[in-house]
Amino acid sequence: MDENGSVERLQEIVQAVKAKGPLIQCLTNYVSMDFMANGLLALGAHPAMVHSVEELDVAISKVKAAEGAVSINIGTLDSHWIESFKCAVKACNEHQVPWVLDPVAAGFTPLRTSVATELLEMGGCAVLRGNASEIISLSGAEGAAKGVDSTKGSEGAVKAAKTLAAKYRCVVGISGAMDYVITPEGKQFSCEHGIPMLQKITAAGCLVSSIIAAFVAAGRPSGFTDAEAALYAFTYFGICSEAASQNSHGPGSLRANLLDQLHSFDLDQLSSDD
Numbered sequence: 001m002d003e004n005g006s007v008e009r010l011q012e013i014v015q016a017v018k019a020k021g022p023l024i025q026c027l028t029n030y031v032s033m034d035f036m037a038n039g040l041l042a043l044g045a046h047p048a049m050v051h052s053v054e055e056l057d058v059a060i061s062k063v064k065a066a067e068g069a070v071s072i073n074i075g076t077l078d079s080h081w082i083e084s085f086k087c088a089v090k091a092c093n094e095h096q097v098p099w100v101l102d103p104v105a106a107g108f109t110p111l112r113t114s115v116a117t118e119l120l121e122m123g124g125c126a127v128l129r130g131n132a133s134e135i136i137s138l139s140g141a142e143g144a145a146k147g148v149d150s151t152k153g154s155e156g157a158v159k160a161a162k163t164l165a166a167k168y169r170c171v172v173g174i175s176g177a178m179d180y181v182i183t184p185e186g187k188q189f190s191c192e193h194g195i196p197m198l199q200k201i202t203a204a205g206c207l208v209s210s211i212i213a214a215f216v217a218a219g220r221p222s223g224f225t226d227a228e229a230a231l232y233a234f235t236y237f238g239i240c241s242e243a244a245s246q247n248s249h250g251p252g253s254l255r256a257n258l259l260d261q262l263h264s265f266d267l268d269q270l271s272s273d274d
Ligand SMILES: Nc1ncnc2c1ncn2[C@@H]1O[C@H](COP(=O)(O)OP(=O)(O)O)[C@@H](O)[C@H]1O
Pocket: 130, 131, 132, 148, 149, 150, 175, 176, 177, 178, 179, 193, 194, 195, 196, 197, 198, 199, 203, 204, 205, 206, 208, 234, 237, 238
């Protein structure tokens, strides 16, 4: 894989997602639930938002049988959610189901940093995806999070991402104007697609994290590494947002058009220069 992947591999993994329709079990915040479920459905995946500790083990054993993945997002944290996250990670690791972590607003409060760190320390995370402030905060430095938003550019988090990827043996994705994907061995890939207006749609980052989970689930049986899956998820999301922006007049129409593009973006229109 070169630094940005290839159009042929992008087409292959998107077609795999649409053909397999992976089951993505999401433990996510109240803000993102609707957009994440609709975004995953538009993409061709099958979302389920199960989060009670009483049913997570059964649900995740079914995710295993369906070759799906789990998306964990700490956005609206409280003590019940914390128990659910730990229970989900334990079940994922027991059943060998890939899980993706979105450490929303890590660094904004100490609890968020410590909960995300505790989950990573349980081991088995496939991909950690955050914005620059979140990734820097998890590395132990001052990330200067402005609530759930980053105040720093993604390039400023690459060093922190390399530290985290090596420490937790997981792929780390940093979103921003440039998205970066870092492997546990310290290899770096990047994706320049996307539009600034995405920052005006709440839960765009949450949706990207769950799309990464869908690409990991569909990609593994087709021979894609988790780093490739993350890179192509960022790329597909970025390209769809660019196409969506052409008929959009602001965040409201962009949000609707983005769902349409995730559903029916024509991959054949891409050339190897894209
Ligand atoms: N300035 C930007 N230009 C282009 N794309 C962006 C920009 N900022 C964020 N994005 C894209 O928006 C999506 C959400 O990323 P981001 O806003 O960093 O996440 P979060 O919402 O978790 O803070 C990602 O796909 C990212 O590539």
